[in-house]
Amino acid sequence: MGRPKPVFLVDYSCHLPPPHLKITIPRIIDHINKVREAHPSCYELTEEASSDFLVKIIERSGLGDETYIPEAVLKIPPQQTMAAAREETEQVIFDAIDNLLANTKVSTRDIGIIIVNSSLFNPTPSLSAMVVNKYKLRSNIKSFSLGGMGCSAGIIAIDLAKDLLQVHKNTYALVVSTENLTRNLYIGNNRSMLITNCLFRVGGAAILLSNKSADRRRSKYKLVHTVRTHTGADDKSFRCVQQEDDNKGKTGVTLTKDITSVASRTITKNIATLGPLVLPLSEKFRFFMTYMRKKFIDSKIKHYVPDFKRAIDHFCIHAGGRALIDELEKNLGLSPIDVEASRSTLHRFGNTSSSSIWYELAYTEAKGRMKKGNKAWQIALGSGFKCNSAVWVALRNVEPSVNSPWEHCIAKYPVKLDL
Template identity: 20%
Template sequence: MTTGATRAARPHERTGAEPRTPYGRRLSTANAGPRPAVVGFGTATPANSYTQREMLELFRIEDPRIRSVFLNSAIERRYLTLPPELDDGTRKTETQGELLAKHKEQGIRTGAEALETALKRAGLALADVGYLCCVTTTGLLTPGFSAHLIRELGLPVSASRLDVVGMGCNAGLNGLNAVAAWSAANPGQAAVMVCAEVCSAAYVFDGTMRTSVVNSLFGDGAAAVAMVTDPSGPAQDEDAAPAGTLLKFASRIIPEAVAAMRYDWDDDQGKFSFFLDRDVPYVVGAHAEEVVDRLLAGTGLGRADIDHWLVHSGGKKVIDSVKVNLGLSPHAVRHTTGVLRDYGNLSSGSFLFSYERLMEEGRVRRGDYGVLMTMGPGSTIETALVQW
């Protein structure tokens, strides 16, 4: 039981209740039938990482307010692609064009690595990919990452493609929804999602508190999942690791907070500048309960039936707000806080870094339920219900 209380009896454990099927007996019959399953996953980062203190020293930040933001972020280290060092030891001020070039180069490299790892874990070949969805927010690229990855890796030129651009940290679940739908409509074929975020390609170093909050939080990294819908149903091999089947999605946009997370054009700097409102954690937390309850509505499940919570590593205050509003224990969000500590906020792929940690932990049992949750601009909360 992940909330820290004594777990209530599951539907299949109650007297007179029928055992759950691998897909969950109590789910609506409208959701019956073969389901898309995550059969492989992978992550990748740039080569270089920095502690928060190292970042403060590298950029010679002395302002005590800014130093406090960095050092009280619950982040220890982030992987970043920093500007080149100049002869005087300072860092080059990158133009918007140079930032976009960084986004392209590092996004392709880490995205390709994560994709190949996901396919290897799934026992699939590059030639097996029938659908490729690429998600990013840290730069504008046309054609998108999907076309570049097909060229870079030699993926099938006949693969269907989707590029999700500009939706923000929540976009990993928006993309996963589309990938799951394609997978369900094309059983037996492999569908892949890649979240490639180069957050250091969206940094502005102007010494203001606005940009310093962003610069203290985000890190670079890519994550990928491979999905297949098996027409015969979920694998029954007891020796194999359980695959997470996608059962349901639920969303909640908060229109009155549309400006709380956004890109603005900075005329003085000649580049885009990301803004985070200080009230974002409380806005997200206040609506988390509503969207989770809607996700579970009609399934016969309650929050006490959820074994695993994989929440976007949006920041310490965001995680705390979600935890309080949903009544989750620190243990329930251990992977969320662990990813924040070791990588920072990785934008759209953060929840997949947590998914990888959960699966590598080896505690997931067949029949377990999980909730995936991402949050981002809109303001938006996306959720998904998974069963292993």
């Protein structure tokens, strides 16, 4: 009776934007040039932050020619109004939820918990209230909107839902992860702020969790572990990703030079916590012996990096950028196929913030690789600075859901990228 209640992932859905929002890299560059010519004040790029810099970042980003940007951003000049931002977010969230409800046949009256996470767009009424209004959810629903928590907020939302499902019996939790680009396009000339324009794209996911024992048979996964690591007590960690105004008063998100070292340190702490929970005894023993030798015999001995592939079958590394995927591939000793889902998601959809790990899980399913008993590890980084992990176990051989975002393009992947 004292055991935690199992949390099942019944199904999830990722938003696939309409074809007219698809944009190629040459079209992005052409669009920026047209905006600069027609409205110089929108992109006051100096020689230091020229369009050549943007081109270089985009070409090295790992993004392909089929990512999506909001309709308001495609206009000249871009429309960064509250109404346009709401329209983008409503399109993403409602499409994902509609598809999820159609696939699961769950009544909205049975949903007892709603959690929506969006880091930079947090209007009033809240995004969770927007969902309550649209789907006429019941009046005693537990409603939460998570803001300002970066790209790792999707796992924070899952962890919060897990805790709530331990308290509220026989109910469903709807988790929605998204981000808004319309309101947060940076139009200044600060290089450290321009990088986000090159990487982020439209995307979102809706996830249905249950603590009902009867849902086990039809669910895709069971949640095994969540591990959250927060290094925000350190000033460098706290400030390495920060929304602020540039010297001309234009708002953007700054990425400092400390982000690489901060991310590495935070990932290491997260993995050190997760390792003992998932690794087999042999790997734990090797890690312990190396640690003792390093501490008492020879401090120059390298830390032993456990072989997580002995415990994890599929890796969903947040598609934050090519450099992030490369770093984790190297540090965890992963093979190209282990990071294939992350690289393919980055190429096809770009950095969709907290929802990227769901596009990656959907990729694995679309490839037919998710077998009963397989474990999938979702790992994401976010401002603050945070590194969060979630481990799921497949309850059956998982097939892709209806209207999977990879339904019409999975045969083209993986693609070979020029390094």
